[in-house]
Amino acid sequence: MIRVLVTDGMAESAVVELKTKGFEVVEQFYEPEVLGEKLKEFDVIVVRSKTKVRQPLIDKAVEAGRLKLIIRGGVGVDNIDVAYAKGKGIGVTNTPNASSGSVAELALAHMFAVSRYVNISNVSMRQGKWDNEKYEGVEIGGKTLGLVGFGRISRELAKKASALDMTVIYTNLTGKVNGFDEYEFCKLNDLLKKSDYVSLHIPFIKENGVTIGKDQLAMMKVGAFLINCARGGLIDEVALVEALDNGKLAGAGIDVFADEPTKNEALVNHPKVSVTPHIGGATKETQMRIGSEIVSIICEFFK
Template structure:
């Protein structure tokens, strides 16, 4: 029987469907040393961001050569050594499209939180302060949204923001996309100088690590807002904190951090920062789609073998 280990959680209907199809599914998080032993027994491992599959873990799997498939229940693959796994015959897949809309909606929501000072209004009112006169906000209509990285999530966000009357600038590390003349492809410096809202949609790689640093904040408008719902490590958090403290930018919204689940407290508590605990894909609808996509990936990989076993 083909054994599947789900380490960081998975939608129950999808788990039940895999079991009904004859797969053996274990749902349990293993600490690193325990995982080194367990990974020798399984054919598939399904992870989110908490479980790291690096070269050392893969080498343990190669002792038995049972592991054939690593699935990231989400988009980013920075916690998996993809090249080393593929080099050794272990396929790595993710659920690239399943959380697209959920993340785009979170970014849009955070833009509105920043624009209308919703965080500060909420905090002060709970403290009994009727702060109406000091909470004049902004409208996003007519403002410029700068998007760094133009993949699925970014394009979904651009479509929503454009319908709300925003001007769209984007840059991409690969190439400009000519599918929509309403959006302007440009370079990073232009986005930093001209955008009222800047949102990050790149994976965390050696090319993007520390991409947004003190020099970038110097180029931004002092009223601009930065939103990062991609990966911690793309933004230099100490530089962001300094920019906020010195009023070099208007504010920030963060859904991801360098040190998760223990972010810098000064960022969490900063009045100009809206924070969430990496919930970009945390909608019921997105998790349903992720679960069903995992089922499809498993079936595509093991259909012939499963039929032979059964």
């Protein structure tokens, strides 16, 4: 029987479907020092963000020669040493279509929150304050949204932002994307200078370091907003707090952090910041879509 290890959770409907189709499914999180040995007992491992599948774990799994497939339930695969795993004959894939809409919605939610002080006024009212004269916000309609990266999530956000009367521009490592002429392609530096809102939608590559650091923040408009629902590490968090403190940026919406769970209290507690604990894909609909996609991947792989 083909055994599937699910370490970070999966929709119950998907677990039931896999079992119905004859797969054995074990739902259990293991610490790294234990996971390597456990992988010798499974043909497939399904992870989300919490579990990291690095070279030492892959080497342990290879000793038994049983592990054939690693699936990341979500968009990125930066928590997996993909090239190394493939070099050892282990397939690696993800579910790129499942969470595009939910992450785009969260990015938009953060844009609204920091534009209209939803984040901090919610807190102040719970403290018995009525600071209605203090929270004069800005409208997002008529503003320019700059998208850094133009994959599935970014395109979903572009569509939603356009419907809200925003002008959308984007930058992309591979250049202009065909079929999206309604949006202007820009180089990163030009995008930073033109945008009222900058939203990140790219993977974090450790070797490349931060994408938005002190120099990039300096290029942005005074009073601009920065949104990151992509990956932690893309923004220099110290430089971001400085830019918020000195008034360069009007606000930031952050769902992902350099270290998670984050201990950066200066950022989390900043009155100009809207924060969430890495919940971009945390909707019922996304979990159902991820589960269905995982079932399809496994069934196709072992047919």
